[in-house]
Amino acid sequence: MDDDPKLSAAGARLRQQTPTLDPARIELAALRRRSRRAVGAALVAIVLLGAVGAVALTRDPGEGDTASPRQLPPRTSDVEKVLAGLGSQPVDPTKVRLVSSVSRFGDCSALIGDLRKVGAAHVGSQGFGAWGVGPLWSGRLSGFAYAESSRSMPDVGPVGGDDALDLTPYAPTGDTIGTNVQVVGVDELDSVKAEGVLIYDLDGDGNLRITDSRDGTVLSSLDVTPRHGEPDEHPEPSASQILVADGKVAVFGNEEEVAEPVEGDPSATRASTSYLTVTLVDAGDPAKPAITDRVRIEGGLVSARLVDGEIRLVTTSNMADLGFVMPTTPNSVPIALEQNRRTVATSTEADWIPDWQRDGGDPTPLVPCDRVYVPDTFAGVAMTSMVTFPMGTGSFEPKGTSIVAPGTTLYAGLDTVAISSEVWVDPIDRERLEFDDWKTAIHRFGFADDAAPAYEGSGVVEGSTVGQFAFGEVGDALGVVTTSGTPWSQDPEVGVDLTLLTADGEGTLAETATVDDLSDGRGAVTAVRFLDDRVLVSTGFFGRQTIVLDLSDPAAPRRAGGVVLPGEVGYFHPLPDHRALLVGSRSDTVGSGQSERTRQWVQVHLLDVSDVDAPKVLATWERPWSADDVGADHHAFTYWPSRNLALWGLRDTQDGRQPNHVAVLSTDGGLTEVAVPTVSEAPEVAPPCTPIDVSAEVRQLVGSDGVVLRCDDRSTKEVTWPRYECFRVDDATVARYAPGEEERGAWFACSLTPKPHASRVLVVDGAPILYTDQTLERLDPETFASTQVTYHPNRGIGW
Structure with a gap:
């Protein structure tokens, strides 16, 4: 194609008008980010990179900038030595073979020196392809100074000791059941918890509520999200999940820090940096909870567990704040590659080791350098850290160990934690490259009293892990169920393997037994559960085959029997006497022609696996026009062991605004429907402001069930009205449809909310409590009829 003279002239004018991008400014911006420890997705797009050239951006220490030893870059000669040893292209991930060995270094200098070399060899023309950590969690360049916040930390009174309050009024007389968990005794994160007669939850607006x-x-509502600076200067912080024990609450959330763009670069992006926040609350007096400590940790939350009063926290952080550049033309690719390699080669200790920071305090390394383990196969630039601290002290007192690998999947038992990681592949290359022999590394850590998590060893398994339930402990071995291929593969017909790994005492998880291709290469995995000396795996076409693996002899596990079901299994729940509940779904079609519709069913099977070679379905229950969340969120399921009852919420899938329900099934001697109560709406109350009659034109906009309200106080920003969701209407819109009325008050358009859905069925003090996005509803424990409905709005279950 011939050059267009007009486009050429326009390009020339653009180059003349655009300031030349000074490479030193890129480095300066990166150094500023490092000094402020804003670890985020700071990717600077290079415009006219071809004119920049390959400029060395290294600096010797002592050139005038003041920095802590952790922030000082290496000598120029060391940087050039690293760069001289690199090939013309980054390491090809298809040629990388995972190994189970790791290295540990005696000091920070040796550790960071090794990471510079490995990182520079793998970084690409677009950096490490990291776009922030997380979804959970986000910070401030101005530092962690809560004293400057308009909502500073409240005064903290005594915790426990002689001043501890008498909690007798809140002691339960009946059963209170905690969150449904994978391992008994290992509590998991959720946005709502029950203890005694109390319900603790996060309302979605940053408040911790405690309800009788x-x-x-509602006995109290405590703001647990700090805010900094001017309004709208930074994204709002959030609080998403909690752990609760003995009147103490740990709140996990995030805050986000936004950096300034690189000066002189008109296309520079603003870095967005994620921080995990941990807020500790003493709720010994439920009516007056107090924040006792709050810290932020670089990176994002993988997960957290609570075991015997100790919180085990797993975080991951990356190096995306190094000032990586991105090419905008094919000719700029090699220049961007050289610049990014140089950036990694000049990285510092502070770039690799995540910090944690208390209100008003200095950043502190989360783990010491001599407790960082580096896999001998590069698995990505993420630093996954396992940190323990006591719940009861009300203070964040971390002891940590890290491994340089992304935390893909976490399994947590009573005495062990295992994480999986894979060879790092840039997301932009995942569809382009082919991997014939994909493997996953498994790293195992143990716990002892008053000690940091101990690295026990690493192993390698074929394929990809399939979620936390694909892990289980079999005696001293760790069992892992994997599917062949990459984790991003969408192939529905893959092989499924079981591998048992045992620590050899010398840093290796040795493969001691396997069961290969237990699905005969015909299906992905929809559910897994380790049950004592058995494993249940749902696989095959649409997950309709449940296979039983016999682990009674861990040295020789075998595929035993199986059953074929009419639908997919999404969740297995263990029951006594080698039985299990299989919660799943199926669908069929009803009607014909224009009236043909797909009908969804929730389906539950009671499976007996006492004979591993001849498992049998004892009973089945199903409900049409229904769906549930159990397969995607096992916390949505509740089992009441003293009553042999399974309880969980159901969504109605028929057209129209139909009510939702709750399934209550008995597993005592079979599988029996006890009740399917309807989830009630919030109590109906009068509107908070004056309802206004509207024209036919406006009625068409707000809908037949919509209501327009006018509040006399024009400063009213929002209104709360049970059963309705209301939005402020701007003055221009009011003036368009009702000229002159915009000055008469604040106008709101309100529409009916969807029917409440029971995202959790809590058992508190012997009574079932339906926790929905709008209400708390108490049911009679015998008839399961509604006895009380309280308006209790929240923004939904956290993730």
Whole structure:
């Protein structure tokens, strides 16, 4: 194609008008980010990179900038030595073979020196392809100074000791059941918890609420999200999940820090940096909870567990704040590659080791350098850290160990944690490259009293892990179920393997037994559960085959029997006497022609696996026009062991605004429907402001069930009205449809909310409590009829 003279002239004018991008400014911006420890997705797009050239951006220490030893870059000669040893292209991930060995270094200099070399060999023309950590969690360039916040930390009174309050009024007389968990005794994160007669939850607006379940009274609401600077200067912080024990609450959230763009670069992006926040609350007096400590940790939350009063926290952080550049033309690719390699080669200790920071305090390394383990196969630039701290002290007192690998999947038992990681592949290359022999590394850590997590060893398994339930402990071995191929593969017909790994005492998880291709290469995995000396795996076409693996002899596990079901299994729940509940779904079609519709069913099977070679379905229950969340969120399921009852919420899938329900099934001697109560709406109350009659034109906009309200106070920003969701209407829109009325007050358009859905069925003090996005509803424990409905809005279950 011939050059267009007009486009050429326009390009020339653009180059003349655009300031030349000074490479030194890129380095300066990166150094600023490092000094402020804003570890985020700071990717600077290079415009006219071809005119920049390959400029060395290294600096010797002592050139005038003041920095801590952790922030000082290496000598120029060391940088050039690293760069001289690199090939013309980054390491090809298809040629990388995972190994189970790791290295450990005696000091920070040796550790960071090794990471510079490995990182520079793998970084690409677009950096490491990291776009922030997380979804959970996000910070401030101005530092972690809560004293400057308009909502500073409240005064903290005594915790425990002689001043501890009498909690007798809140002691339960009946069963209170915690969150449904994978391993008994290992509590998991959720946005709502029950203890005694109290319900603790996050309302979605950054507040921790404590509610008396007996009458639905909110005893207190505590803001647990700090805010900094001017309004709208930074994204709002959030609080998403909690752990609760003995009147103490740990709140996990995030805050986000936004950096300034690189000066002189008109296309520079603003870095967005994620921080995990941990807020500790003493709720010994439920009516007056107090924040006792709050810290932020670089990176994002993988998960957290609570075991015997100790929190085990797993975080991951990356190096995306190094000032990587991105090419905008094919000719700029090699220049961007050279610049990014140089950036990694000049990285510092502070770039690799995540910090944690308390209100008003200095950043502190989360782990010491001599407790960082580096896999001998590069698995990515993420630093995954396992940190323990006591719940009861009300203070964040971390002891940590890290491994340089992304935390893909986490399994947590009573005495062990295992994480999986894979060879790092840039997301932009995942569809382009082919991997014939994909493997996953498994790293195992153990725990002992008053000690940091101990690295026990690493192993390698074929294929990719398939979620936390694909892990289980079999005696001293760790069992892992994997599917062949990459984790991003969408192939529905793959092989499924079981591998048992045992620590050899010398840093290796040795493969001691396997069961290969237990699905005969015909299906991905939809559910897994380790049950004592058995494993249940749902696989095959649409997950309709449940296979039983016999682990009674861990040295020789075998595929035993199986059953074929009419639908997919999404979740296995263990029951006594080698039985299990299989919660899943199926679908069929009803009607014909224009009236043909797909009908969804929730389906539950009671499976007996006492004979591993001849498992049998004892009973089946199903409900049409229904769906549930159990397969995607096992916390949505509740089992009441003293009553042999399974309880969980159901969504109605028929057209129209139909009510939702809750399944209550008995597993005592079979599988029996006890009740399917309807989830009630919030109590109906009068509108908070004056309802206004509207024209036919406006009625068409707000809908037949919509209501327009006018509040006399024009400063009203939002209104709360049970059963309705209301939005402020701007003055221009009001003036368009009702000229002159915009000055008469604040106008709101309100529409009916969807019917409440029971995202959790709590058992608190012997009574079932339906926790929905709008209400708390108490049911009679015998008839399961509604006895009390309280308006209790929240923005939905956290992730």
